[in-house]
Every structure is written in C-alpha cells, then in structure tokens.
Amino acid sequence: MKTVVFQIGAKKTTGKVQKIKDTLWVHLNGETFTFGPERAEKKRSSPSTKITGIILAPMPGKITKVDCNVGNSVGVGNVLISMEAMKMEYSLKADKTGKIKFVGCKLGDQVALGQKLVEIE
Amino acid sequence: MKEFQRIAIANRGEVAVRIIRACQELGIQTVLLHSEPDSQSLAHRLSDHQVCIGSAPPNESYLNIQNNIRGAQAGGAQAVHPGFGFLSENAEFALACREANLTFIGPDAGAIKLFGDKIEAKKIAEEMKIKTVPGYKGDNQDINFLIEQCEKMGYPVLVKATAGGGGRGLKVIQSKADVREKIESAKREANSSFGSDKVFLEKYLDRAKHIEVQVFGDALGKIHILCERECTVQRRHQKIIEEAPSASLTEKERQILCELARKIAEKGAYKNAGTIEFLFQDGDFYFIEMNTRLQVEHAVTELILNLDLVKAQILTAQGMPLNWSRTELSARGHAIECRIYAEDSYSQGMPSTGRLGDMELPNGPGRRFEFGFETGDTITHYYDPMIGKIIVWDENRPQCIKKAIEVLSQTVIFGVKTNIPFLKAILAHPDFVSTTMTTQFIGKYFPNGLEQKSLTNDQRKFAAFAYDHCTLAHSNDQIVLPNPWRQDWRV
Numbered sequence: 181m182k183t184v185v186f187q188i189g190a191k192k193t194t195g196k197v198q199k200i201k202d203t204l205w206v207h208l209n210g211e212t213f214t215f216g217p218e219r220a221e222k223k224r225s226s227p228s229t230k231i232t233g234i235i236l237a238p239m240p241g242k243i244t245k246v247d248c249n250v251g252n253s254v255g256v257g258n259v260l261i262s263m264e265a266m267k268m269e270y271s272l273k274a275d276k277t278g279k280i281k282f283v284g285c286k287l288g289d290q291v292a293l294g295q296k297l298v299e300i301e
Numbered sequence: 302m303k304e305f306q307r308i309a310i311a312n313r314g315e316v317a318v319r320i321i322r323a324c325q326e327l328g329i330q331t332v333l334l335h336s337e338p339d340s341q342s343l344a345h346r347l348s349d350h351q352v353c354i355g356s357a358p359p360n361e362s363y364l365n366i367q368n369n370i371r372g373a374q375a376g377g378a379q380a381v382h383p384g385f386g387f388l389s390e391n392a393e394f395a396l397a398c399r400e401a402n403l404t405f406i407g408p409d410a411g412a413i414k415l416f417g418d419k420i421e422a423k424k425i426a427e428e429m430k431i432k433t434v435p436g437y438k439g440d441n442q443d444i445n446f447l448i449e450q451c452e453k454m455g456y457p458v459l460v461k462a463t464a465g466g467g468g469r470g471l472k473v474i475q476s477k478a479d480v481r482e483k484i485e486s487a488k489r490e491a492n493s494s495f496g497s498d499k500v501f502l503e504k505y506l507d508r509a510k511h512i513e514v515q516v517f518g519d520a521l522g523k524i525h526i527l528c529e530r531e532c533t534v535q536r537r538h539q540k541i542i543e544e545a546p547s548a549s550l551t552e553k554e555r556q557i558l559c560e561l562a563r564k565i566a567e568k569g570a571y572k573n574a575g576t577i578e579f580l581f582q583d584g585d586f587y588f589i590e591m592n593t594r595l596q597v598e599h600a601v602t603e604l605i606l607n608l609d610l611v612k613a614q615i616l617t618a619q620g621m622p623l624n625w626s627r628t629e630l631s632a633r634g635h636a637i638e639c640r641i642y643a644e645d646s647y648s649q650g651m652p653s654t655g656r657l658g659d660m661e662l663p664n665g666p667g668r669r670f671e672f673g674f675e676t677g678d679t680i681t682h683y684y685d686p687m688i689g690k691i692i693v694w695d696e697n698r699p700q701c702i703k704k705a706i707e708v709l710s711q712t713v714i715f716g717v718k719t720n721i722p723f724l725k726a727i728l729a730h731p732d733f734v735s736t737t738m739t740t741q742f743i744g745k746y747f748p749n750g751l752e753q754k755s756l757t758n759d760q761r762k763f764a765a766f767a768y769d770h771c772t773l774a775h776s777n778d779q780i781v782l783p784n785p786w787r788q789d790w791r792v
Contacts, residue, residue: 181659181713184767193759197767198659198715204768205658208760210710212721215756215764239652240682244489259482262489265652265682269490271482 233276233300237291241265246287248298252280260298261285276300302620303404305329305380309373310348311394312384313363314673315689316595317344320382323611332376334369336362338683343675352376357683363387364496366394370401380404380618382611386685389594390417390464406618408518408573408593415569416591419463420501426588429568431561434580434587436503448480450502457505460484462491464499471538473505508739509582511535512547514562515602517613518572519623526559526566527602527610528632534727536650536743541720542727543598544637545605548698548736549581558586565591574599574614580740597640597690600669604636604694635701638692639709639724641672643680646723646751652686655679658716667694668708680717688719698736702728723751 186193195208203216245262248254254274261272282299285291307330310317317333321344324331333348338357345351352372355362362368364387373381381403383389395410407413416422420438427433436459437450451458451474458474460483472483484500492498515527531547532540550558562577565588576596579586599610606629613623644650656679662670672689674680680688693708695701706728709721730746732738756764 181661181715182771184763184771186763186766193763195763195767196659196661196713197764197771199768199771200656200658200716204764204771205715206760206764206767207661207713207715208763211760212713212715212719213756213760213764215761215768240654244493245485262486264490264493269486271486 231275233278234296235260235272235275235298235300237263237293237295237297238270238272239265240293241270241291243285243287243289243291243297244269246283246285248280248283250280250283254278254280254300263291272297274300303379305378305404305615305619307332307350307376307378307380308406308615309334309352309369309376309378309381309403310344310384311363311369311373311381311388312386313339313342313344313684315671315687316384316386316597316673317342318347318673319671320384320611321347323609323615327612327615329615332373332378334363334372334376336683338679338681342678343673350376357681359387359683360493360496366391366397369394370397370403373398373403374401378403380406380615382406382615383594385594385597390592392417404618406573406614407595408569408571408575412569412571413593416575416593417464419461419590422591423588425568426565429564431565432585432587434503434506434589436501438501442499444481444484447484447500447502451480451484452477454502454504457507459503459505460487460500461503462487462495462497462499463501464491464495464497506580506582506587507741509580509587510547510549510738511540511578511740512549512558512581512586513576513578513596514559515596515599515610516562516566516571516575516577517610518566518570518575518617519613519625520572520617520620521622522570522572524563524566524571525623525625525630526563527606527608527630529555529558530598530601532598533738533740534733534742535740536747540598540640541642541743542637542639542724542733543601544635544698544701545601546632546635548635554581554584561586561588573617574610597687598638600671600690600692601636601638604667604669604692605632605634606630607633634694634696635698636692636694637701637705637728638690639705639728640687640720641689641691641714641724642686642720643688643717644686644720645718646720647753649750650720650723652682653680653718654682655717657688657714659713660715661711661713662691663708663711665708667704669693676716688714688717699734702734723747726751 181198198205241263244264248260255277258274259271278300281301309332321331330349332350334354354368354372388394392410392414395405398405423433461471472487474483488498510533514529517525530545532543534542576592578589643653669692693705695704
C-alpha cells in the first residue's frame with residue numbers, strides 16, 4: 181500500500197493506493213474504489229440490469245435445482261435455476277418472457293463465474 | 302477440576318483466531334482442525350499444531366464429526382472448542398467428544414439437545430408460559446401439508462431449518478405464489494448446511510425488533526445474566542449490525558426480559574455460554590430460540606461489561622470458577638459491531654471472492670478488529686463471506702454510531718470488495734439513529750443494497766495520476782504528486 185499526496189492548488193488530498201494486476205485500488209476520503217483505465221470505463225457503461233434473456237452465473241457455485249427445459253415458455257420473474265454459493269442459495273429468474281432456447285447446466289454442476297446457464301429466445 | 306494442555310479448534314476464520322488468542326493468554330496450546338484450502342490461513346499460521354480433516358466442502362471437513370474427533374485425538378488435545386456455526390450446536394458431536402474422552406467446550410450434550418432443537422425449545426418456553434410465535438413445528442414434512450399450514454396461518458410465513466442457526470435455510474414466504482418454491486429451497490439449504498432437511502413454519506412478525514440475552518452458567522452452577530444485545534438490522538435473516546445494550550427498551554422492559562432469560566437458562570441448569578433470542582413487538586417478548594454456543598456478536602457484550610467470554614468458556618469447561626463480581630457485571634457505555642462481508646455493496650451484495658490485498662485497520666481506544674484473514678489470503682466461495690468484524694465502544698449510543706462510521710471510513714481493505722459502504726449507510730440512516738428500525742429495515746430501505754454510482758471527477762483525477770505513478774515509487778511509500786492543473790494544461 182502506498183500513500184499518495186495530491187495537491188490541487190492549496191488543497192491537499194491524501195489517499196492510499198495499491199495496484200493489483202491491472203487494477204488500482206484506491207482509498208480516498210473514506211471511500212474505497214477501483215480504477216483500471218479501460219476496464220473501469222466499460223463496466224460502468226453497461227449496467228448489469230440490462231435485459232438480455234441470457235442468464236449467466238453471477239458467482240462460482242453449485243447448481244441445486246434446474247426448473248426449466250429447452251422449449252418451455254417462461255414469464256418474467258419465473259425461477260429458472262437455483263444455485264448455492266458461500267452457503268447461501270440464490271434463485272436466478274427469467275428477465276424476459278419467451279421460450280427456453282438453451283440450458284447449460286444440470287443438477288449438481290459446479291459452475292464458474294459468468295458461465296452461460298440459460299438462454300431465453 | 303481438570304487442566305487442558307492443548308485445545309483443538311473445530312472451526313475456521315475469525316472465530317478460530319479469536320479462540321487461539323484466548324488459549325495463548327491462558328498458556329494453552331492449540332490444534333487447528335482445518336480443511337485443505339485453509340492450510341493457507343491466518344488461524345493455520347497462528348496455531349501451535351494443525352491437522353487437516355478433509356477437503357473444502359464443509360460436509361467433508363468442518364461438518365464431519367468423525368474427522369474432527371480423529372483430528373483432535375491425533376493432535377493430542379484434551380478438549381475441543383467448536384466456535385460458532387458448523388458443529389457448535391450439534392449434540393451428536395458433543396456426545397462423540399465425550400465418548401472420545403475429549404471435553405466439549407460448551408454446554409453438555411443434553412442441554413444442546415434440549416435447546417438446540419428449535420421445536421423442543423419452543424415447547425419448553427410455552428410450558429413456562431413464555432410467549433412464542435405461532436407456527437407449525439411438527440414432524441409431518443410433506444410439502445403439500447406444509448403449504449396447507451401456511452395457508453392456515455396467513456402470510457407472511459417464515460420457513461426455518463429445524464437444526465440451523467443464523468440465516469441458513471430460512472426464508473420468508475410472502476404469498477401463495479412462492480410458497481412451494483420457498484419451502485423446497487429452504488429444505489435444500491438446510492440439508493446442505495446441516496445435513497437435515499427438516500423445517501418448521503412460523504408466522505412472521507412484521508414490525509418486530511430482535512433482542513437477545515447473553516447468559517452464562519459457570520462451573521459452580523450459577524447463571525449469570527450478561528445484558529441484552531439488539532440485532533434488529535438483518536438481511537435475509539443474517540445479522541449485519543449488532544449493539545449492546547438495546548436502546549429500544551425501558552428499564553422495566555429490560556428487567557422483564559432478563560427474568561425471562563433467567564427462567565429459561567435455569568430450567569435447563571445451563572452451563573457455559575448461551576444466548577436466548579426474542580422478538581419484541583408492541584411491548585411483548587416472543588421467545589424464538591436459544592443458541593447453545595458462543596455467538597458472532599459476543600464482542601459487544603464483552604466491551605460493555607469488560608470481560609472475556611471465550612476465556613470464561615475455557616475456564617468453565619475446566620471446572621474453574623470465574624470470580625465475576627457484581628460490579629464487574631454492570632454495563633457501561635455502548636458497543637456496536639459491524640460484520641465485514643466480502644461482497645459488493647453496489648451490486649446487491651454479490652459475494653466478492655479472491656485474494657486479499659493490503660489492509661489497514663485503524664486502531665485506537667474502544668476500537669476492536671477481529672479478522673480471520675490477512676494480506677495475501679484467499680476468500681473462497683466455499684464458506685461464509687464474513688472476513689471479520691469491527692467493534693467499537695463509546696460512552697453513549699450517538700457517540701458510538703459516529704465512531705463506528707469514522708472507523709469504517711478509515712478502514713482500508715483492498716483486493717476484495719466489502720460491505721463497508723453499506724454498513725456506513727445503515728449507521729447513518731435516520732431510523733437506525735433514532736432506534737425505530739425493525740427487522741424489516743433492510744428490506745424496506747435497502748432492498749437492492751446501494752445504488753451503483755460512478756466515480757466523481759476528483760476520484761477519477763486522483764486515481765489516474767496515482768495509476769501512472771504508483772509503480773514508479775521505490776523505497777519511499779509516500780508519493781507526492783505535482784499540481785495536476787499544470788499537467789493538464791501542459792497536455
């Protein structure tokens with residue numbers, strides 16, 4: 181960790197930083213944030229709430245229930261997959277109405293972060 | 302009276318470190334019973350001896366009774382401290398310890414059995430004319446039958462793992478639409494966390510406070526009532542912020558509460574540390590459960606009473622007296638605990654795993670940092686996301702809140718995202734400050750955690766300069782950046 185003193189005119193700002201891989205971790209005025217020139221920008225311009233019909237694993241974990249099959253019709257909010265990670269169970273729900281086009285996991289599978297689990301047409 | 306030379310610790314993370322340090326103060330050696338990935342952990346480094354008891358999944362290590370027993374024996378321990386979670390409330394484990402000639406540091410198996418089964422515990426309370434929350438607590442686990450019971454009670458209804466503690470295997474059913482899915486999901490969580498899918502149902506009190514009493518039965522059979530704690534701020538039934546004493550009670554209500562707790566603890570001739578939990582709504586206390594173990598939030602009690610519960614547990618297990626005098630047991634000031642979770646405050650509390658970077662924990666009077674990890678350690682998805690807790694003490698509640706916010710602001714944790722911004726938002730919320738919060742607090746004000754926000758211009762500017770300069774620095778840890786305006790202007 182390094183202390184960085186930043187002077188803007190007469191105003192002095194002190195923060196702590198550490199570079200981990202390509203990302204700079206910054207602690208400034210009581211807040212911690214990350215900064216990585218390109219990645220940080222990209223992340224902020226595409227919020228995760230966009231409707232895509234593609235359900236990705238939001239974290240690494242284990243599939244505990246699969247509630248959909250290819251060809252099923254589903255509505256917004258229907259639970260498609262249940263998964264467990266860090267001892268809590270999470271339900272993954274359909275974000276749009278449509279037909280299931282792809283199911284990429286089965287009961288008991290260990291899935292990776294960002295792995296495509298379900299696609300809705 | 303017996304004397305332990307060596308204690309085995311059947312746990313991990315922050316609580317394992319807490320127990321090791323208590324043992325060190327008492328001059329007792331420690332044997333850490335750990336899973337494969339936890340051979341890289343702070344507790345592993347601090348303990349005197351280590352025995353690997355299985356692979357990463359809890360069922361194959363921390364929850365496996367025989368592996369823990371064999372590990373404790375192989376490590377030459379005379380006693381086992383179970384910490385909290387995992388096997389801490391498992392009567393079978395306490396029995397297996399006894400059979401293996403190991404002292405289980407906690408109440409005896411009989412008391413765990415009596416209170417550990419939540420259904421039985423509620424029956425005992427009802428027999429003593431103590432109010433409990435209406436619900437179905439029977440053996441019929443047929444899903445359709447359970448749904449029928451929910452309909453009868455009226456929504457919202459809680460579904461809980463019979464064997465569980467904490468927030469695992471616990472769900473709120475809001476309406477008929479999600480009743481089946483919620484019960485099935487609670488059963489699965491219960492099964493994978495506790496090895497039993499038995500659940501019970503309970504009418505959900507929707508404007509209650511969670512208030513609990515710390516009790517302690519010493520080696521001479523005396524029950525000490527060690528004040529109450531309030532843990533009303535919960536998310537998905539997992540506590541986030543706890544405080545002692547509760548600011549929601551009048552002196553008279555506090556006395557009533559402590560008497561209820563005393564009655565229950567004395568009924569079971571309770572030994573060692575335990576917590577009796579109540580919901581408090583419209584002036585009434587409803588008994589919910591008794592936890593027959595040390596709790597995560599024991600530290601707030603320690604700070605207002607100035608005592609050490611883990612050391613007291615170990616002394617009591619050895620049959621030694623505590624010498625707690627009445628004056629030592631009078632509370633002073635106010636304490637608040639914040640649980641630090643590895644999660645992203647800005648994306649609905651999604652767990653954040655990975656390697657911990659540098660940390661700075663700003664020490665000072667009345668500031669206590671309990672961490673189970675240090676720089677370079679990996680936070681894995683196999684276990685609870687709690688990496689530590691920060692507990693602060695001050696003369697009164699308003700000062701304590703201010704101090705907690707300040708300490709959280711000064712705390713630096715790099716490498717994984719934490720819930721520190723979320724904790725600060727809770728502590729600053731008017732409902733929390735005025736003590737009017739209920740267990741609905743998070744759901745009502747922070748259903749999705751905190752709103753995403755982008756970096757301010759100052760943050761961006763600072764980061765951009767630091768990004769280019771931080772790799773250039775050599776031995777000097779402080780880098781003074783030039784006036785940025787001039788640089789901007791030059792470009």
